[in-house]
Structures are given as C-alpha cells and as structure tokens.
Amino acid sequence: MTVIQLSSLPLATQMLLDPAVVLDQGILEEWNAACAAAGSQSIEHTGVDLSSTMARGGAVRRREPRRLVDTNDFLKLAEALDTLADELNVNAALGGASPSLAAEPPTKAARRDLSVDELDPLGMDGLTGAQLEDAKEAHRLFGAKEYAAATAAFLRVSSACLAHELTPALLNNVAVCHFVMEQWNACESTTRRVLAVDATERYPSARRLTRVFISQGRLQEAQQAVSPHRDAIDWAAEVAAVKACTSYTNLYAAHQYSKALECLEVVLSLCPCGTLEAAKARLLSLDNTAQAVSYAAQRSRAYTTSTELHFCLWSLTFHSVTSVVGLDTLLAGMQATPLGRSELRFRHLHTHIARCKEAFAKLHGLRTARQWREAATFVTQVLAEPFLPDGLKGVMYYERARVLAQQASWYAALDDTHRALSYTEEVSLRASMLLLVARCEEALGRLTDAVYHTEESLCLVSNAAAVEQLRSLKAHLAHAQASTDAPRTTPCTTSKETPKAKTNANAFFPVSRASLDVHYKTLSLPRSAGAADVKKSYRALAIKWHPDRWCSASDEAIRTAESTFKKIQHAYEEIMKSAS
Numbered sequence: 256m257t258v259i260q261l262s263s264l265p266l267a268t269q270m271l272l273d274p275a276v277v278l279d280q281g282i283l284e285e286w287n288a289a290c291a292a293a294g295s296q297s298i299e300h301t302g303v304d305l306s307s308t309m310a311r312g313g314a315v316r317r318r319e320p321r322r323l324v325d326t327n328d329f330l331k332l333a334e335a336l337d338t339l340a341d342e343l344n345v346n347a348a349l350g351g352a353s354p355s356l357a358a359e360p361p362t363k364a365a366r367r368d369l370s371v372d373e374l375d376p377l378g379m380d381g382l383t384g385a386q387l388e389d390a391k392e393a394h395r396l397f398g399a400k401e402y403a404a405a406t407a408a409f410l411r412v413s414s415a416c417l418a419h420e421l422t423p424a425l426l427n428n429v430a431v432c433h434f435v436m437e438q439w440n441a442c443e444s445t446t447r448r449v450l451a452v453d454a455t456e457r458y459p460s461a462r463r464l465t466r467v468f469i470s471q472g473r474l475q476e477a478q479q480a481v482s483p484h485r486d487a488i489d490w491a492a493e494v495a496a497v498k499a500c501t502s503y504t505n506l507y508a509a510h511q512y513s514k515a516l517e518c519l520e521v522v523l524s525l526c527p528c529g530t531l532e533a534a535k536a537r538l539l540s541l542d543n544t545a546q547a548v549s550y551a552a553q554r555s556r557a558y559t560t561s562t563e564l565h566f567c568l569w570s571l572t573f574h575s576v577t578s579v580v581g582l583d584t585l586l587a588g589m590q591a592t593p594l595g596r597s598e599l600r601f602r603h604l605h606t607h608i609a610r611c612k613e614a615f616a617k618l619h620g621l622r623t624a625r626q627w628r629e630a631a632t633f634v635t636q637v638l639a640e641p642f643l644p645d646g647l648k649g650v651m652y653y654e655r656a657r658v659l660a661q662q663a664s665w666y667a668a669l670d671d672t673h674r675a676l677s678y679t680e681e682v683s684l685r686a687s688m689l690l691l692v693a694r695c696e697e698a699l700g701r702l703t704d705a706v707y708h709t710e711e712s713l714c715l716v717s718n719a720a721a722v723e724q725l726r727s728l729k730a731h732l733a734h735a736q737a738s739t740d741a742p743r744t745t746p747c748t749t750s751k752e753t754p755k756a757k758t759n760a761n762a763f764f765p766v767s768r769a770s771l772d773v774h775y776k777t778l779s780l781p782r783s784a785g786a787a788d789v790k791k792s793y794r795a796l797a798i799k800w801h802p803d804r805w806c807s808a809s810d811e812a813i814r815t816a817e818s819t820f821k822k823i824q825h826a827y828e829e830i831m832k833s834a835s
Contacts, residue, residue, distance in 0.1 A: 368489060369427075371463040372435050378424035386412050390425075397432065402560050406432035423453040427460070434463055436560045437529055443467050465493045469500055469522065470530045496525040510779065512541055512791055529554065529561020536567050537798055541791040544575040544646075544680055562595045569604060574644040577681050579615050582608050607642040614643075618654060631658045641802045641817050649678030653688055660695065669695040670832065677831035686716035690724065702732040771833055774826035786834055793827040 369375060374397055379390045393408035409429045413421060426449045433442035442463070449460045461480065468477035477497045484490035503518035516538050523531050532554040540547035551568040558564050572585050586608050595601045614637045621630040634655040637643060643651065656671035672692050679685050689712035696705040709725045775782050778792045800823060805816040 369457065369459060371459050371466060372431055374428045374431055375424040375458070378422065378428040380424065381422065382412065386415055393428070393432075402432060402435050406436055421448075421452075423449055423455070423458060426452065427458045430460070430463065434467075437470070437558070437563065439467050439471050439530075459489075462490065462493050465497070466526050466528075469493075469496055469526055470528050472504075474500060474504060492525045496522050499525070507538075507795075510788075510792055510795070512538060512795070529558030529564035532558060532561070533564045533567035536564075536571060540571055540574075540798075541794045544571060544794075547571050548575055560594070562598070565592060565594050566598075566600065566604075573604060573608065575646045575680070576644070577646045577650050577679070577684055579612055582612050607644075610640075610642050611644075611647055615647075618651075622654075622658070627658050627661050631655055631662075634658070641820060645678050645797070646681075649675045650684070651675075652678065653684070653691070656688075656691060660691065663698070665695045665698045669699075673832060674828055677828065682715050686712045686721075689715070690721055693724065693728070697728060697731075702728060702735060706732060771830060774829050777822055777826035778830070786831070789827065789830050789834075793823060796823045 374394060376394070379387060379394075382390050389408050389412045393405045393412065396402075396405035396408060406429075409425075409432050413425060413429055416425070426445055430442055430445040430449055433439075433445055446460045446464050446467070449458055450464075453460065461484075465477050465480040468474075468480060474497070477493075477500065481490060481494045481497050485494055499518045499521040503515050503522060506512075506515035506518060516535070519531065519535050519538060523535065533551065536547045536551035536554070539550055548568065548571045551564065551571055555561070555564050555568050569585060569589055572581075576582055576585060586605070589601070589605065618630060618633060618637075621633060634651050638648065638651055638655075652671045652675035656668040656675060659665075659668035659671060669692060672688050672695065676685060676688050676692075679688065689708045693705040693708040693712065696702075696708065706725065706728045709721060709728055713721050713725065772782060775784065778784075778789060778796060780788060780792050784792075797820065800816050800820045802813065802817050802820060805813050808816070
C-alpha cells in the first residue's frame with residue numbers, strides 16, 4: 256500500500272484534513288453536504304461508504320502526531336472534491352451559489368501611512384484595567400493638545416508594562432509625544448526602540464529620526480539617513496529639508512545672512528518646530544533685536560512646549576532690555592513658565608538677571624549720593640563683567656557718560672555716549688543719548704554739530720526740553736557766526752584746543768588704521784565692510800561665543816569663550832567709534 260505524508264499535500268488539502276484548523280461554518284456545512292451526496296452516490300454505484308470523509312464541524316482538537324494517509328482514501332477525497340466543484344459550478348450558473356463561497360474574497364484594507372506626529376490607535380490593543388484607562392486618557396489629552404499631560408499618561412502605561420509587553424504601537428505613541436514636546440533626546444531613544452521591534456514598517460520612525468537630526472543641527476547624520484531614500488515619494492519632505500538645511504549652514508558660515516534666512520524658511524515649511532523657529536529668531540536679531548523678540552514671542556504662543564524657543568525668547572529679551580522694569584517683567588515671565596527650570600542655562604540666565612538688577616540698584620544709590628567718581632569707577636567694573644547684555648551695556652555707557660558730564664569731562668562723555676548709541680535700538684533712549692551728545696558738543700564749541708544732533712533727537716522723540724535746547728543752540732550759533740568775519744564751525748575760544756586734537760589724531764592715524772584692520776579681522780569682515788555688516792557680524796559672533804552658551808562646557812572652553820567674547824566686543828566698539 257502506498258502512503259503519503261500529510262505535509263506533502265497541497266495546503267488546501269492539509270486544511271481540510273488537519274483537525275487543528277478551524278474553517279468557516281458555511282464552508283463546513285456545504286462540504287458535509289457534498290460529502291453526503293458523494294457518499295450516497297458511492298453506495299448506489301460502488302457500495303463504498305465515504306461517510307468517514309465528513310468534515311469535523313469546526314471543533315478544535317489537540318493536534319495529533321503526524322500520520323500517514325492511505326492512497327485509496329486520498330483518491331476518494333479527490334473524487335469528492337471534484338463532485339463538490341461540479342455542484343458549485345451548477346449552482347453558480349443558476350444564480351443560487353452559496354454566499355460564503357461565491358462571494359468575492361474580502362479585500363485587505365489599504366494601510367494608511369501614519370505621519371511623524373500622529374498617534375496609532377492600535378497602541379491600546381492588549382491593554383486592560385488601569386493601563387487601558389490611562390491610554391484612553393492619553394489619546395484624549397493629545398487630541399486636546401495637552402501634550403505634557405498626554406506624555407505623562409503614556410509613560411505611566413509604558414512603565415507598567417514588562418519589556419516584552421511593549422508593543423511597537425505603544426512605543427510609537429510615546430515617541431510621538433516626545434516629538435511634539437521637542438524632547439529630542441528622549442524622542443530619538445524611543446524611536447530607535449520602535450525601529451528595533453517594528454517588523455511591519457507601519458511607523459515613520461526613520462523619517463521622525465531624520466527630523467530630530469535636522470532640529471538638533473546634526474546635519475551629517477541627517478544626510479546619511481535620507482541617502483537611501485532620495486527617490487522615495489514619502490521621503491520627499493525630509494530630503495528637501497536636508498538639502499535646504501545644508502544650504503542654510505553654508506550660507507550662515509559665509510555671513511550671507513539674508514540668503515541663509517531664505518533657506519531656513521524653506522526648512523521650516525517642511526519640518527516646522529519651535530527649535531528651528533528659535534534659530535530664525537536669532538537670525539532676525541542680527542538686523543533688529545526688537546523684531547526678533549516680537550517674532551519669538553509670537554511663535555512661542557504656537558509652540559507652547561518648545562523649551563528651545565522659550566529660552567531664545569528670554570535670552571533675546573534679556574539682551575535687548577534697557578531698564579530694571581524690563582528685567583522684572585522678564586523674570587516674572589520666566590518664573591510663570593514651567594519649561595526648562597532644571598536646565599543649567601536657565602539658572603545662569605536667572606543669575607545674570609539678578610546681578611544686573613543689583614548693579615543698577617547700586618549705581619542708582621551712588622548717583623543719588625552724587626558720588627560721581629565712585630559711580631564712574633563702578634560702571635567701569637560692571638562693563639568688564641561677561642553677564643552684562645548688549646542693551647544694558649549701552650545703558651551703562653550712557654550712565655557713565657552722564658557721570659563724566661557732571662565732572663565736565665566732555666571728550667570722555669562724548670566717547671561713552673557714542674558707544675552707548677552703538678548698542679541701543681530703543682528709540683526714546685537713543686533720543687536722550689543724542690541730546691547728551693549735543694550737550695557735550697555745545698560745551699566743546701561744536702555748535703553746528705550740536706544743532707544737528709539735537710534735530711536728530713527731535714526726529715525720534717519730540718519734547719519741550721529738546722525744542723528749547725534747539726532754539727537756544729540756534730541763537731548761540733547765529734550770534735557766533737555774526738561776530739566773525741567768515742563762517743566758522745567752532746568759536747575762537749576753542750581754537751587752541753582743536754588743533755592739538757587734530758595733531759594727535761594725525762600722529763596716531765597709521766597705528767589706528769592697523770588696529771582697525773585687526774578689529775575687522777576679529778569680526779571676520781573685510782576692511783571695506785559697512786556699519787550694517789559690522790553690526791550683523793558682531794551679533795552673530797556674540798551669540799556664538801556668549802558665555803551663557805558655554806556654561807555646561809569644560810573650564811578651559813568657558814575661559815576661551817569669555818576671552819573671545821571680550822575681543823569681539825572690543826573690536827565692535829572700536830570700529831563703531833571710528834565710524835562715528
């Protein structure tokens with residue numbers, strides 16, 4: 256007798272014969288009916304009973320050891336199958352085919368690709384009890400854009416699972432929460448876990464990881480990530496973003512800030528996030544700090560969970576603030592926001608704000624006591640400190656200029672006021688500084704220049720005191736011109752002092768020019784660069800080397816940053832002084 260192993264038969268035949276396989280009840284009923292019909296025909300024609308081939312009724316039994324099938328039984332089964340097929344064909348022709356067999360097989364639902372910031376509802380599969388409730392609550396909170404609470408709920412679910420119970424769907428949801436919270440390190444770690452356990456490629460983990468690299472400025476890793484997918488349609492945004500990010504980095508390094516801004520906006524349109532918005536705000540601050548602060552404040556309302564954007568807003572505000580009231584407002588805003596309180600850079604910023612407030616309080620006390628010499632010495636000490644931002648540096652120079660004017664040190668006061676103007680953008684404060692410049696020039700006999708700067712101040716802010724000062728200066732200038740035979744720019748009372756100043760300037764001109772070349776080199780600029788380029792380059796380098804950004808580095812790196820920062824400041828001051 257010839258025997259055949261069950262495993263060598265076609266799969267459909269194995270399913271019919273294997274008792275461990277559960278078939279649809281409708282199929283079983285029609286199979287049984289066909290077998291009964293075949294059996295009755297066999298009894299009539301051959302006398303052989305085929306009732307033993309009846310189906311199992313769908314009952315599941317323990318799998319028995321591998322068995323052998325008799326050839327005769329197999330041939331009888333094949334004959335029964337042929338009979339069943341013939342009956343089905345007849346029924347189909349008459350329109351009475353069984354729905355379970357004649358109907359089209361169910362098509363597999365098309366898989367919809369998830370986006371990098373979209374939760375997977377399958378993350379709740381297999382959860383029960385408190386875990387299921389936490390998962391449902393997390394989905395609700397995420398839909399309400401309460402991302403911090405949603406992240407906490409998902410973390411409660413994942414922490415209650417054993418390692419082998421963490422499904423790719425649940426891990427993906429945790430990674431998505433970290434992604435929208437812009438917790439890049441946690442997002443990268445969790446996304447790599449999803450990549451390790453997800454065999455279905457249902458989740459856009461690799462694309463999410465690429466966006467993390469772009470947001471963190473890890474350009475080389477982002478380029479490596481998109482390299483195998485340059486022609487993939489679903490990777491089009493990431494590929495274009497990496498290309499634009501590369502252009503932005505190169506243009507920024509070449510000090511082509513306008514073109515760099517255009518490339519950064521392309522990156523933002525493809526990969527929007529608060530971290531890149533912060534980079535744009537810093538780039539805008541090279542032209543106008545007030546505009547940059549306004550932009551950062553606007554975008555921070557859209558990215559409420561972006562720690563980097565909020566720190567950028569506070570940092571830019573700190574560097575542009577010009578009063579103690581502004582410092583108080585900034586400090587209150589920082590304390591009202593729970594973001595970043597544990598980070599070292601936030602604590603450093605808080606410390607610098609406190610030190611600035613203490614410095615202004617002490618200076619106010621010295622000025623109130625009319626201790627001019629002590630006040631000037633104290634301002635000099637404060638200006639040497641690295642914690643002083645640009646806006647307050649301008650105010651400190653202005654305060655020292657006022658103290659020097661009280662001591663009738665007009666040249667020194669004029670020098671400090673011009674330095675203060677180079678740091679100041681606030682219109683009302685610039686107007687006051689220009690009035691002090693006019694006062695010094697009037698004291699030095701430069702009446703024409705005094706009139707010019709007074710008119711410039713009035714163009715910014717008009718007030719009665721400035722109008723009266725301008726009227727007095729014009730009258731004084733007219734009287735001085737009428738008392739001389741030829742028009743003069745300075746009265747004869749200062750004719751002895753002015754040539755001396757010109758002689759000194761001419762004597763030191765070659766040295767000053769050589770020194771300016773060094774200063775331009777410090778700012779990475781050619782000697783022909785204009786004031787606008789000088790200002791942009793200074794701000795870009797000051798942002799890069801500001802000690803606040805190096806607070807977590809080594810001691811040697813911090814000392815290098817402080818030294819470089821002071822050189823940059825000195826170079827900027829000297830160039831702006833020569834330009835004025």
